[in-house]
Amino acid sequence: AQTVTQSQPEMSVQEAETVTLSCTYDTSESNYYLFWYKQPPSRQMILVIRQEAYKQQNATENRFSVNFQKAAKSFSLKISDSQLGDTAMYFCAFTPGGAQKLVFGQGTRLTINP
Amino acid sequence: GAVVSQHPSWVICKSGTSVKIECRSLDFQATTMFWYRQFPKQSLMLMATSNEGSKATYEQGVEKDKFLINHASLTLSTLTVTSAHPEDSSFYICSARVYRDRGNEQYFGPGTRLTVT
Numbered sequence: 001a002q003t004v005t006q007s008q009p010e011m012s013v014q015e016a017e018t019v020t021l022s023c024t025y026d027t028s029e030s031n032y033y034l035f036w037y038k039q040p041p042s043r044q045m046i047l048v049i050r051q052e053a054y055k056q057q058n059a060t061e062n063r064f065s066v067n068f069q070k071a072a073k074s075f076s077l078k079i080s081d082s083q084l085g086d087t088a089m090y091f092c093a094f095t096p097g098g099a100q101k102l103v104f105g106q107g108t109r110l111t112i113n114p
Numbered sequence: 115g116a117v118v119s120q121h122p123s124w125v126i127c128k129s130g131t132s133v134k135i136e137c138r139s140l141d142f143q144a145t146t147m148f149w150y151r152q153f154p155k156q157s158l159m160l161m162a163t164s165n166e167g168s169k170a171t172y173e174q175g176v177e178k179d180k181f182l183i184n185h186a187s188l189t190l191s192t193l194t195v196t197s198a199h200p201e202d203s204s205f206y207i208c209s210a211r212v213y214r215d216r217g218n219e220q221y222f223g224p225g226t227r228l229t230v231t
Contacts, residue, residue, distance in 0.1 A: 033218045043205065045158075045222035091157060095218045100146055100211060102220055104157045 002027045004094050006105035013082055014113050020067075021077045021108050023092030029053075032096045034068070034075045039107075040088040048090070051075065079110075087112045117141055118210050120223035127198055127230055135193045135226045137208030143188035144210035148220060149181075152205045164191045198230040 004025045013019045025034070036048040051059045051068050058066050063083075067076045079086055092105040117140040127133045137147055145166050150158040162183050164170045170183035180202075182194040191210075195202050205227050209220040 035219070037222075042224070043152075043207075044224045045207065045209070047219065050219065100163060100218070101148075101160060102209075102218075107157050109155075 002029075002094065002096070002103050004092050004103050004105035006090075006092055006108050008108045009106070010109045010111070012111040012113060015082060015084060017082055018078065018080050019082055019110065021079075021090050021092075021110065023075045023077070023105055025073050025075065025092070025094045025103075025105075027073070027094065027096065029096040032094060034066075035093040035095075035102070036064070036066070036075075036077045037091045037093060037104075038086075038088045039091065040085075045091075049077065082112045084112050084114060086110065116212070116221040118144075118208065118221045118223040120206075120208055120226050122226060123224060124227045125229070127228070129199055129230055130197055132194055132196045133198055133228060135195075135206055135208075135228075137191045137193070137210070137223050139189045139210045139221070142210075142212055142221075144191075144212065145188060146211040147185055147191040148209045148211070149183060149191075149193050150207045150209070152207060152225075154205075158207060161193075195228065198228070200230045203228055203230045 032053045034051045038046045038048050049061045063080045065078045089107045091107045093102045119138045121136045147164045149161045161176045162170045162172045164183050164185040166185045172178045185191040207225045209222045
């Protein structure tokens, strides 16, 4: 079975701090894609960052970066210089290359405090 | 680009009635659309995968006769909740995938809050 696990239900940090959200996944596929989605209070799902499994280089998008450890099946998200607008639910998701479905983790509720 | 809309954003209906939710891809053609259900403070639960011009594929445990999905065009999929009951109250989200998008990215609609009284 393909599963995604986020072990931190809630996290809270001060504005401008750096925070890392954990995600592990389980698959026997060799080609797949990993995503972090953000769901703010508006509940609109927003893609934060994407990683292709065959690429060894970690993806980065401005203040957001990932630590992709393929052998360990780990895909953590680092948010640098956190801002109040980063307050949201963050979902880690996975999809095999040939499939269509996204498999979501349980989510981490992140609160950035002023 | 890659905008997905949903209508309505919020609907209240009486128990026993049916309600239709529309999902549209505004600036791209989506051969595949997905319907999710989300309970408060929980993750997204995939209900079904909808391919244009063919029958939807439902996830295990989802009643296909209660949740009717139609994907009649490359830009529109609809979810009809038939004979709705209070336990069907939830947040429903659709997403769309671009044909042959090797990145497998899904673009999400803003969601529809359904309340059944």
